[in-house]
Amino acid sequence: MAQALVRRLLIAIPILFGMSLVVFVILRLVPGDPARAVLGLNATPELIAQMHRTFHLDDPIYVQYLAWIGGLVRGDFCVDYRSDQPIAQLLVQDLPVTLELVIVAMLMSIIIAIPLGALAAVRQGHVVDKVTQGLGLVGISMPDFWIGITLILLFSLSFQWFPSSGFVPFTQDPLQNLKDVFLPSLSLAVGLAAVLVRITRAAMLTVLEQDFIRSTRARGIREGSVIVRHVLRNAAIPIVTVIGMQAGYLVGGTIVVEQVFALPGIGNLLLNATLSRNYPIVQAAVLVLGISFVVTNLVADLMYIVLNPRLRTASE
Amino acid sequence: MSIRGIDRRTFLRRTGAVGAAVAAGGLGTALEIGPREIAHAAGSTQPVKGGAITVAIVDQPVNMDAADGELYSSIEVYDNIFSKLINVTNDFKFVPNLATKWAQDDMKTWTLDLVDNAVFHNGEPMTANDVKFTFDRLPMHADGVFFAAWKRTEVLSKYRVRFHLSHPFGPFEASLAAFSEIMNQKAVKSGDPKLHPVGTGPYYMKQWVQNDHVTLARWNKYFKPNKPYLDQVTFRAIGDDTVRLTGLQTGQIDWIQQVPAQQSNSLLSSSQIVSSPGKPYFPYFIILNCSRPPFNDKRVRQAIAWCIDRAQFAKLLWFGTSVTATEAVSPPSPWYTGIDPYKGAPDPERAKALLKQAGKENLHITYLGQPNVVSQERTGEILKSQLAKAGITMNIQNYAPAQYFEQFGSHKYDLTSTYWSATLDPAHLYFPLTYSPSGWNFPGISSKRINAALEAFVYTTDLKKRHAAYPEVVRAVADEAPVIFLTNQVQRYWTSPHVHGSAPLPSLEIRLEDMWLKR
Numbered sequence: 001m002a003q004a005l006v007r008r009l010l011i012a013i014p015i016l017f018g019m020s021l022v023v024f025v026i027l028r029l030v031p032g033d034p035a036r037a038v039l040g041l042n043a044t045p046e047l048i049a050q051m052h053r054t055f056h057l058d059d060p061i062y063v064q065y066l067a068w069i070g071g072l073v074r075g076d077f078c079v080d081y082r083s084d085q086p087i088a089q090l091l092v093q094d095l096p097v098t099l100e101l102v103i104v105a106m107l108m109s110i111i112i113a114i115p116l117g118a119l120a121a122v123r124q125g126h127v128v129d130k131v132t133q134g135l136g137l138v139g140i141s142m143p144d145f146w147i148g149i150t151l152i153l154l155f156s157l158s159f160q161w162f163p164s165s166g167f168v169p170f171t172q173d174p175l176q177n178l179k180d181v182f183l184p185s186l187s188l189a190v191g192l193a194a195v196l197v198r199i200t201r202a203a204m205l206t207v208l209e210q211d212f213i214r215s216t217r218a219r220g221i222r223e224g225s226v227i228v229r230h231v232l233r234n235a236a237i238p239i240v241t242v243i244g245m246q247a248g249y250l251v252g253g254t255i256v257v258e259q260v261f262a263l264p265g266i267g268n269l270l271l272n273a274t275l276s277r278n279y280p281i282v283q284a285a286v287l288v289l290g291i292s293f294v295v296t297n298l299v300a301d302l303m304y305i306v307l308n309p310r311l312r313t314a315s316e
Numbered sequence: 317m318s319i320r321g322i323d324r325r326t327f328l329r330r331t332g333a334v335g336a337a338v339a340a341g342g343l344g345t346a347l348e349i350g351p352r353e354i355a356h357a358a359g360s361t362q363p364v365k366g367g368a369i370t371v372a373i374v375d376q377p378v379n380m381d382a383a384d385g386e387l388y389s390s391i392e393v394y395d396n397i398f399s400k401l402i403n404v405t406n407d408f409k410f411v412p413n414l415a416t417k418w419a420q421d422d423m424k425t426w427t428l429d430l431v432d433n434a435v436f437h438n439g440e441p442m443t444a445n446d447v448k449f450t451f452d453r454l455p456m457h458a459d460g461v462f463f464a465a466w467k468r469t470e471v472l473s474k475y476r477v478r479f480h481l482s483h484p485f486g487p488f489e490a491s492l493a494a495f496s497e498i499m500n501q502k503a504v505k506s507g508d509p510k511l512h513p514v515g516t517g518p519y520y521m522k523q524w525v526q527n528d529h530v531t532l533a534r535w536n537k538y539f540k541p542n543k544p545y546l547d548q549v550t551f552r553a554i555g556d557d558t559v560r561l562t563g564l565q566t567g568q569i570d571w572i573q574q575v576p577a578q579q580s581n582s583l584l585s586s587s588q589i590v591s592s593p594g595k596p597y598f599p600y601f602i603i604l605n606c607s608r609p610p611f612n613d614k615r616v617r618q619a620i621a622w623c624i625d626r627a628q629f630a631k632l633l634w635f636g637t638s639v640t641a642t643e644a645v646s647p648p649s650p651w652y653t654g655i656d657p658y659k660g661a662p663d664p665e666r667a668k669a670l671l672k673q674a675g676k677e678n679l680h681i682t683y684l685g686q687p688n689v690v691s692q693e694r695t696g697e698i699l700k701s702q703l704a705k706a707g708i709t710m711n712i713q714n715y716a717p718a719q720y721f722e723q724f725g726s727h728k729y730d731l732t733s734t735y736w737s738a739t740l741d742p743a744h745l746y747f748p749l750t751y752s753p754s755g756w757n758f759p760g761i762s763s764k765r766i767n768a769a770l771e772a773f774v775y776t777t778d779l780k781k782r783h784a785a786y787p788e789v790v791r792a793v794a795d796e797a798p799v800i801f802l803t804n805q806v807q808r809y810w811t812s813p814h815v816h817g818s819a820p821l822p823s824l825e826i827r828l829e830d831m832w833l834k835r
Contacts, residue, residue, distance in 0.1 A: 032718030036725055040386075040717075043725050044755055047458070082378040082386070083526060084510050090526055149558055157562045164562040165372075165554050167528065262554040264528030272376060272527070275688055277718040 008301055012294045019290045020072075023283055024065050033057075034277035038081045055081060055280075068283065078280035087284045090269060095288060097167055097265035098258070101188065102250045102292075104181050106243065108189035109196055114239070116193075117200025118232060121208060132197060139194025144253045148187040148260040155183060165262035184261040188253045192246050199242045203235035210234075236307050244300025248293045361816055367833035368548035369570035369815060371826070372560045376553040377530060380513035380521070382497035383450070383457035388737050388824070393530050393551050395825040397437070398497030398515030399539075401428060401447070402489065404740060404823050406595075408650050410489050414442065414498055414516065414539075423484040423777055424465075430475040434539040436500040437520035442539075444471040449501040451479070461748055461756060462491045462738070465775075486774050486782045490741030494823045518544035518829040528552070532828070545817075545832035561810075564589055570812045570833075573826075577635035583810070590813050595820040596639045596646040596804035599745065600629075600691070600735045602699070606798050607727045607760030610681065615674040617797035619667040620731070621658050623706050624699075629802045633694050638803040643790045644736070644745040646804040649822065651742050651783075655790045667706035679708045684723055684732040687714040695733040695802070727760045735805070740822045743774050746789055750798050759798035766792045 035051040036043045052058050056067065071078055077087035120132035156164035162183050170177040207213060208231055216226050254267035262268075266285050273281035375389035382398050385391060401415040415428040434442035448469040454460040465485035470478040481488070503514030513521055516539065519532035530551040534544055552569070554560040557576040563569035565588050575583055584591055604611040604620065611617050626640035639646050642656040671677055681703075683696045696712040703710050715723060723729045738744040748756035751770045752763065769792040772785040793799065807820035817831040 030716070030718070032716060032720075032722045034718055036721040037716075037718030040721055043721060044458075080526075082510075084508050085526055093525065094527055149556070152559055152562050156566055160566050163568050164559050164566060166552065166563075166568065260556055260559060262552065262556075262559060264525065269527050275717055277716070 004305060005298075005302065008298050012298065015294060016287070016290060020069065020283070020287055021065070023286045023290075024068065025061070027277075027279055027282060028061055028064075030277075032277065034081065034279055037275075037277035051081070068280075072287075077284040080281055081278045082276065087280055090281070091266070091284060091288055094264055094266045094269050096169070097263055098251070098254050098267055098289075099292070100170070100177075100181055101185055101254055101257070101263065101265060102247070104185035105188035105192065105250055105253075106247070108185055109193035110243070112189065113193040113196030114200050114232075117197040118204055118227060120197065120201045121204035121231075122227060124205060129201075132201070136194045136197040139190045139197075142190065143256075144187050144191060145256045145260050147190050148184065148257055151183045151187055152260075167263050167265075180263075184257045184263060187257050187260070188250055191253065192243075192250060195242060195246060196239065200235065200239055203238045204231050207231045207234045233307070237304060240300050240303045240307065244297045244303075247296035247300075251289050251293060361834050363545050363817065363832040364834055365542075365545050365832070366547055367545075367835075368550070369546060369831070369833060370550045370552060370568070371571040371828075372552050372554045372563055372569045372573075374553065374555060374560075374574055376527060377524075377551065379510045380524075381457070381509040382499060382513070382515070383454055383459050384510070385457075385459045385495070389553060391824075392826050393532070394497065394513050394515070395517075396519045396532055396549070396828045397513045397517045397521055398499065399434065399517045400494075401430075401492045401496040401498065403827075404490070404493040404821060406819050406821050407648070408740075408822055410493055414447075415492075418489075418492075420777060421478070424481045426479045426481070426488060427472070428477050428479070430477065431539050432475050434516040435537040436503060436516050437514045437535060438500060438503050440500050440502055442498060442500070442516045443474050444477045446498055446500055447471075447477045449504075450496070450499045453499075453504075459495045461754075462487075462495045462744060464747075464754075484775050484777050486776055487741035487743040487747075488777065490744065494738060494740045494744065519549060522548070538829075540829070544829040546828065549828055564810055564812065567812065570815050571818060571831075572810050573807070575810055577637045580635065580637045580808070588813075590811050590815075592809040592811070592819045594637075594806035594808040595648070595822075596641070596806045597739060597820060597822055597824055598638075598735055598737060598805035598807055599641055599644055599646075599739060599801060600633075600638070600695075600733065600803045600805060601641075602695075602731055602733050602800045602802065603749075603759050604731045604798055604800070605727055605729050605760055606762070606796075610674075610676050610679060611730060613674045613676070614796060615670045616676055616679065617800075618795075619670040619674070619676075619679075619706065619708075620703065621794070621797050621800050622661050622663045622667040622670065623702050623708070624658070624800060624802065625662040625702055626802055628702070629695070629698055632698055633691060634803060634805060637808070638805040641801040641804040642794065643801055644739050644742040649739070649742075651786055653787045653790050655787055655794065657791060657794045662702060662705070664706040667708075671706065671708070677707065680711070681708065681730040682711045682713050684720060684729040685712055685714045686717055686720045688717070691735070692733055699733075724758060727758075733802070737824055742786065742789070743770070746770060746793060747774055750793055750796075761796060761798035763792070763796045763798070766796055766798075769793075 035048045035057065039047055056064060068078065075088065077091065079086055080090065116132050120129040123129050152164045155162045162179050167180050168176045213226065213231060216230050254265055255271050258265040258267040259271055266288060269281060270285040273285065373389050373392050375387060377390040377393045379386040379390050380394045382394050399414045401413060402410050403413040405411055414431055414434055416431055418426060418428040420426050430444060436442055448471050451466060451469045454463055465481040465483050467480045467482045470480060472478055498516060499509065500514050518535055518538045520535045521530065522533040523531040532549045534547050538544065554563060557574060560572045561575045564572050583589065604617050606612055630638050630640050643653060645651050671679055683699065685692045685696045687693060700710045700712065724732060736745050747770055748754045749758060750761055750766050752761060752767055769788040773782055773789050776782055809818045809820060811818055814833055814835045815831060816834060821827060
């Protein structure tokens with residue numbers, strides 16, 4: 001297990017290095033001078049030249065990249081072009097918001113999707129199955145921002161149960177924090193839940209048709225126990241795989257959802273920085289989101305080993 | 317319906333704003349005042365001290381250095397941290413602020429007496445040296461463009477300064493009222509002014525969590541006795557109009573400045589929220605690149621002007637929350653002239669005739685836009701359909717902001733559209749944008765007529781002469797058409813019924829010191 005973990009971590013290093021290189025190069029391939037984007041209408045030749053000097057924008061691209069990577073190794077993420085604030089400070093401040101959003105959304109989608117998917121599989125062809133599949137289709141079809149606005153109009157404006165925007169840290173006010181993240185997380189969770197329902201149903205149907213399930217039932221084991229302990233457990237690997245892969249979707253979704261709910265997370269930071277070509281922030285934010293994606297997949301890989309004893313033996 | 321003995325019609329007749337609206341003709345419903353806003357505008361309650369409010373602005377503030385004027389969202393916040401030398405009232409009068417009185421010694425010299433009780437938020441007393449320091453650093457910053465005539469500042473005594481100008485400068489008082497936030501030398505040298513603003517304003521910056529909120533707290537050593545009223549104000553940026561409005565309707569937010577345009581008129585009768593009077597202080601216009609074909613030919617620019625149906629822009633772009641505009645200012649600005657050399661537009665036949673004269677019958681042009689700026693994108697679509705009636709083919713080319721500003725700043729475009737947020741004096745728009753030597757001459761216009769008109773208007777401090785010269789500025793710019801005004805967006809602030817004293821100012825600042833809370 002430990003060996004497998006170390007191996008996965010070692011593989012993550014070139015992935016992150018490649019990701020940093022790609023992000024760095026792609027940003028610089030986009031036409032347009034970031035100094036002009038940041039300065040906008042105030043962009044006089046003098047101010048543009050001053051910004052180029054301050055941020056070494058005229059250096060060769062490899063020099064800029066090496067300087068950036070060198071800074072990262074020392075924990076220096078550079079400073080925000082606009083406010084001069086250290087980016088590490090912005091990331092430390094914003095990352096917990098996005099992580100909380102993603103974790104709560106993931107938990108919500110698991111809590112919604114797995115029981116529904118299991119029910120649909122067990123009641124295959126019945127009304128419950130058809131309704132579940134229909135809801136899944138609707139969930140997949142609706143974009144996050146539309147779900148967000150709809151939830152705001154319904155639960156904030158009409159019922160006044162949850163706030164429409166804003167964020168209070170958990171450490172400051174746990175109840176308010178949960179209220180703040182409920183609607184944004186639900187906006188994100190709907191899409192993932194819709195995918196998970198379909199995957200859970202399909203994976204369980206495959207397992208339900210297998211001989212060992214028939215044998216288990218023949219031994220007189222209770223149906224609930226058959227479903228939970230045998231069918232669901234054996235169907236878990238594809239479900240975990242999809243959850244791991246969809247983590248990237250959730251992280252991407254935070255960019256829009258944080259904007260809609262005015263949450264001070266990495267997604268919001270990234271969007272504003274992208275629009276103003278604030279290179280250092282975009283690079284740092286994408287790298288952090290990339291790391292979180294790699295870590296989520298690492299956790300999913302480890303879950304395989306836990307769930308499947310054969311993989312555990314192989315890894316040992 | 318009557319409020320405090322005044323029926324609505326009488327009130328409308330009596331107010332200057334509406335009187336001017338009538339003069340303008342066709343301002344439509346955009347400036348109508350609802351009964352609930354009358355009570356607030358008329359100051360139906362006495363100001364009380366205390367309380368905290370949350371203000372939702374549209375964008376994140378990014379830079380608190382008042383000399384940079386970077387993004388309106390930053391200005392909205394720091395205008396309450398810094399004090400200006402003079403202030404402007406909502407009826408366009410200049411009133412004392414840090415300067416108790418000011419006088420013109422001669423055409424090129426102004427002397428100002430300063431208050432002796434203003435204290436910066438770092439405890440430093442404000443003196444004439446701070447005024448000199450502020451103006452000495454302005455030319456290296458963006459706001460320097462509004463003090464183009466400033467030559468030097470002379471400290472006469474601890475609380476008296478003299479400004480020496482290179483030539484008479486008509487909009488000097490307006491520039492002082494709009495851009496003279498006084499900064500402290502010690503604070504600027506000891507901390508990054510972009511992050512740590514230190515002013516003498518009614519509020520000091522208590523906390524700035526970037527990407528989330530800015531909290532301002534009452535400055536107890538504010539130089540105006542009994543002000544400000546509110547203890548604390550939190551600024552939050554909420555980009556989505558619907559979410560901002562929902563926040564106000566559910567009591568999470570106390571003040572917002574923009575609602576979904578489609579709902580604006582129906583919200584005027586809402587019982588949950590209150591609107592300030594609407595004032596058209598945000599001109600929106602097309603900019604034509606006069607430095608290259610086809611718009612280096614005046615006749616082609618005029619042809620575009622003859623195609624414009626402003627009422628359609630007001631309706632389709634702003635859903636009735638703007639007034640049509642043919643110049644930089646609209647009523648109630650005392651500068652408004654109502655001059656429109658294109659009366660009768662849209663007239664596609666006249667446009668076609670001009671294009672024929674210019675030998676550009678099959679005109680193909682490209683509109684520069686940004687996909688993330690909805691108003692710009694919609695303007696492009698409406699314009700395209702209007703120009704098509706005169707046989708003009710317009711492509712819309714959208715660029716990301718960096719590329720957009722690069723194309724725009726280096727004159728690699730045909731036409732685009734934008735708003736302008738500085739029109740306290742119309743020179744604040746016309747002079748930087750259309751005076752050919754200006755660094756902000758984005759249309760690339762070089763017109764002797766406009767230059768002469770602007771010099772007559774700007775390079776004199778005699779108000780009568782300025783008023784006499786201004787109509788020629790409007791005529792010259794309309795005739796040369798480097799910019800074509802479309803609409804003037806009505807500024808309207810929306811608050812909870814408990815918030816009082818909020819009204820749009822011609823300087824577009826949100827003056828929190830006038831606001832109070834009464835639950």
